[in-house]
Amino acid sequence: MQLGHRPKLSGNLLCKVVSIMQIDTKITNQTHTFTTMASEPKFLEKGNLSGFLQSYDTFMLDCDGTLWEVDHITAIPGIDKAINMLNGLGKRILFVTNNSVHSNLNYKLKFQNFGFDAPEDHIFGVAYATAVYLKDIAKIDGLIYLVGSPGMASEFSKAGIDYFGFGADPDKASWDPKDLLEMEFRPNVKAVVVGYDEHFHYNKIYKAASYLQDPECMYVASNDVEISFPLAPGRMQPVTGTLVKTVSTAARKEPIVVGKPHPLFLDCVMKKHPEIVKERTVFIGDSLKADIGFANNVGIDSAFVLTGTHNLDHMNSGEFPKPTYVMKSLADILDI
Template identity: 35%
Template sequence: MAGAVSSKGCQKIRGSQIRDLLDAKRYVLFDCDGVIWNGETAVPGAPEVVSLLKQQGKGVFFVTNNCTRPRENYVQKFSRLGFNDVVQEEIFSSAYCSAVYLRDVAKVQGKVFVIGGNGVYKELRDAGVPFVEEETDVAGGSIYDCPLDSEVRAVLVGYDEKFTFLKLAKACCYLRNAECLFLATDPDPWHPLRGGRVTPGSGSLTAALETATERKATVIGKPSRFMFECIASQFGVDPAQSLMIGDRLETDILFGANCGLDTMLTLTGVSQMDEAEGYKDSDAPDKKDFVPDYVVDTIADFLQAQGED
């Protein structure tokens, strides 16, 4: 099982080794940022890799914790960056999967209060999940006098560039009801930006609310299994025949391990080889699932592998 202690843990592979691995898999799951693109720039060779895998009959899926845009906007981004054969049904974002969870699993009977952006709102609307419409808070207003919606039965926390103390306070009030669900799109603590800067992620906002309410959120995105369960239920994907490729050990690689997938780290994003080897050499058993089965410099290595004997 992926993530277990084995001789292949953290194995740097290339050439025919990559080809043999791909030949043994029917399904390939990609994280997006740091794997197939960085911001608004495609990783060199990534569009050709995706097309090649599809030509070989592989099932290709994209699993991203980024909840800032709806799936239809992801299709536009793929096209803009030169990926011309990606369709909406292959994209599983934390915003989309959160809407699916609320509709099909939780079957929430009431409204959802959202800390998040347009991506979350659009996916909830498309799934037919009622939510409290985004409000423009009155200047100087406080939790003492702001209205609360009596129909709220769930709080969903995602990335929110318009996050305010008042949103946090409202969410706290709703979650005082033990029957109110507490969900998070993803646990990502931060995201890298250009110029070496960072921005707080959904996990940071969720942590604030967890501290304030003394409750723990149910996480929908990676490394939770639910995103893979969404794919498996719709496409009949077998974990034993699947490969998860990501750039972040604590989310992408752990996600693969949690779901029973072989895992591959690509070094074009957040995590690097020394971190992976550090987890491999750790005496802590809970760190072993952060260790990728395989490592490549970039997924463009897949192209070179096809030409080697």
């Protein structure tokens, strides 16, 4: 799930891009050193696309706002052909998304719906990545209290993780401390994991905060930078970041976070793909905070696309991490 404004794509966009980039360069010339100027984002177009494609073997792609619009439904023209072209060039494509609602299998089916395909082990929904973290990195041996999505439950089951708490909380709501103290708590809970949960409820906050009073109980969040999402005018959907903030507040603890922009996501990907060479890897995404921030945090190159969360004004505001490249859409690679 992604935040923020959907950019208005128009025929004049390229002109606008070039014009803003020029202004930017001018300012840069006046006030910055050559090194800073060299790190300003390069706009990808016909002349430099071939070099761009040759520079990388691994293309990590964000999903919402990059492969389809942030409404999760509307196709972005040409994305199917672009993915198929990268496949044809023999590139390793990895799909890396903070959306924790879906399992990797769901993503595979969604990709097919949009006209391209991917092997399941090339898909890293944060639900799956969180399972990889718990199983292969933290190596948690024991019970996990999950405040999470169907996708997380599905990936946890597939990984053989012993979890409970998924779905509506079974206990009756009560403000009475006596009732709260009588609710069932399982012994030896080794971790509390928080992701997107449409059944998020007072009882779950109480239970998560309570388990976390045990200093041996680990606190893991699938992702945290996505706070709430404007679904429509006057409709603001809370997403994982809000739920994580709630549990952190009540428990007075901060979680280990798997999702972008946290570097842990790359550890999870490389656990399954140790063959990846960071210098030959580029991350392509629409969120300056999550995607470009992630690339910068782990030290890989990045390309910022204007089909989702952020636009050029955001990029030039100085408030967000700077990408290596900018392009209107991932489909621009077809212009080669």
